[in-house]
Amino acid sequence: MKLLVLFMASSSLIYANAKFTDLQFIPSQGVFLGETSLNSTTTTAEVGSIDIDREDFGISQEVSYGLQEGLILSAQITRSTEKFTVKSSSAKGVTDSEGFENPKFGVLKRFWWEKDNGFNLDLGASFSPDLFDAEDGNTDKDGTVASGSSDLSFFASFGRKQAEFQWALEAMVDFVGEAKEEDLDNGKESTTDAKQDLYIQASVQRDVATNFSIFGGVELGFIGELEVKNTDDSKTTVDTYTTQSLFAGAKFVAQKNLFFEFQYALTLPADYEAKNGSDVSKYEDLSASGFNLAVNYLF
Template identity: 95%
Template sequence: MKLFVLLMASSTLTYANAKFTDLQFIPSQGVFLGETSISSTTTTAEVGSVDIDDEGFGISQEVSYGLQEGLILSAQITRSTEKFTVKSSSGKGVTDSEGFENPKFGVLKRFWMEKDNGFNLDLGASFAPDLFDAEDGTTDKDGTVASGSSDLSLFASFGRKQAEFQWALEAMVDFVGEAKEEDLDNGKESTTDAKQDLYIQASVQRDVATNFSIFGGVELGFIGEMEIKNSDDSKTTVDAYTTQSLFAGAKFVAQKNLFFEFQYALTLPADYEAKNGSDVSKFEDLSASGFNLSVNYLF
């Protein structure tokens, strides 16, 4: 389950009403924007009489740079851990995974400036090359958290700020490449075909004090069908499904070029099916929740 909360930045420092904490913020030419964050997520589902619980924790570092006014380059690296638990009437199995996720490199271009057009319009892309081995662990051997695929994302962000209130509409298409993962139980490899996911988000923010803001929003996810060739040569098809997520949070400015942000996100229950030959597994009440705490700074 991918709990995705898109909080892209955009609005230049040169615009008189722009603030470092704006929903749509991008650094000016020659300025670096750093974000150091920790996150924790829990995903649960039921498959017949089996309960699934997936707990993740990550530490991430992202740096963006204003190459010129309205043109931003970025890079991000994340190290995370995952604890996957399966519970049934016959017992419980736990699989641990850890390591680096594939790094992500991005570019963002602001085509409309609010000071000139009344709105901000950003288009951008990010690419995560397949650099780290993907390994599916067992109860005796730890796996890795890498995806095993090279992924490309294209996104657009459109919004406006009006006094203390601002809003943004965002859309992103994920082109998830073919993924290969080693099964540490038998040493063989599984392959997941390439697919596409679509996310649409609406967010709002209000400045309630000079140094304090609150924000929230909703997100719809359209998750594409997955075709998997398993390590035992069987094939599994996971149906396409949709997700609905809510998020809310707050930002506190500690210094002129430093603020803290807390965000909580909740993905509402969803159902889908996975077919392996004549066997059908029904995933019910698939849901997720989590928080993200970050410090953002200019230098």
């Protein structure tokens, strides 16, 4: 089973001091916002004398649309590859996976506007239907990157802009549905029970020039307990654990309705345990790092 681990001024601005690069920017009614991004992440962990390494690379396309003033619909699709390496002092195994991740459809509603209330308050939800088969590959057969589950998320975002400085707080609850994954070694299926995760994020941003901004923040993740029924009918239970991540980046406005964004993120080391009967596997120094390069545009 895979390692259980682990985001210019516009002519149609909503209010006078809003900018396309703002942390809580949303498109006006009848306007599309597109984001095309490349991301690369490396995740590592140790299980006793075994080293685990996962390298992910993905290409994403997201489109948002202002259905009404303050009511946004969005859709996202991602194609990615994964290289999963398990290495000990005597052996090394590499598994490759590729394909489409489940699409994500979202809705966001702005309930408070800064111009009226002094703050922005957004509430929203997203849904990822289970459309693609989840397959756990081996050294001879490539697997897929699909999760094998349908996921539902709810979030709230609260923030304010003051001259060149702005901040935002966001909380998200992610309900991960039951997941089924086929083991290509034997054709049998494993089942992972549904679970819930909670993420809390704080972000700040400063405009250092007319067309250049820098941003950063922290995120806490509270990962829920899950239980896996393995292909041999045994059960593995993964304890709850907490993640702590830092991120920073920059935005550069190239044209009135076009800007580029670079972000680097680091997840600090965390530990958790996976129990299978009387056997306990201790995952230590679980950490991740990666970057995201995106182009954002209005049309």
